[in-house]
Amino acid sequence: MTPVYKGILLAAMWLLAAAAPGLARTPDELTQMFIASYDLLEAGKLDQAQEIYQKILGKDPGNPLALNNLAAIKVKQKKYDEALKLLEQARSRAKGYKVKVNKVCDVDGVCLAFRPLAVAYGDQDLEPLVRLNLLLVKAKMAGN
Numbered sequence: 001m002t003p004v005y006k007g008i009l010l011a012a013m014w015l016l017a018a019a020a021p022g023l024a025r026t027p028d029e030l031t032q033m034f035i036a037s038y039d040l041l042e043a044g045k046l047d048q049a050q051e052i053y054q055k056i057l058g059k060d061p062g063n064p065l066a067l068n069n070l071a072a073i074k075v076k077q078k079k080y081d082e083a084l085k086l087l088e089q090a091r092s093r094a095k096g097y098k099v100k101v102n103k104v105c106d107v108d109g110v111c112l113a114f115r116p117l118a119v120a121y122g123d124q125d126l127e128p129l130v131r132l133n134l135l136l137v138k139a140k141m142a143g144n
Helices: 003-017 028-042 046-059 064-076 080-094 127-143
Strands: 101-107 111-116
Touching: 028 046, 028 064, 028 111, 046 064, 064 080, 064 111, 064 127, 080 127, 111 127
Parallel strands: none
Antiparallel strands: 101 111
């Protein structure tokens, strides 16, 4: 990983660490789906993770966290154009979407996937993190 990406990753982790433990609720089933899909993504089981993100989007169309993490899968598959489209959709809905993240997955130094806490979302706004992913994907595309 290049020093620039390390710096960006550290900045993202600092943003997450600065989040206070607020309690904006989300249905337990949806949270469990996010956790399972993230764990599959991290284990390299992209098809299974993608299937769960599609189910989440079926229950909650336009969910920015699902769109963001689905974009991370597209990055892993080297489908940067698709990742960019998903992140643009996520960005338009991420402002005001509150999340408390307990794990961050660096996908090939290009995109960050987020695993929420099991019980509750916090008061970290997802929009700056999606914006960061947009910048990372655009930088990767420009470098190719």
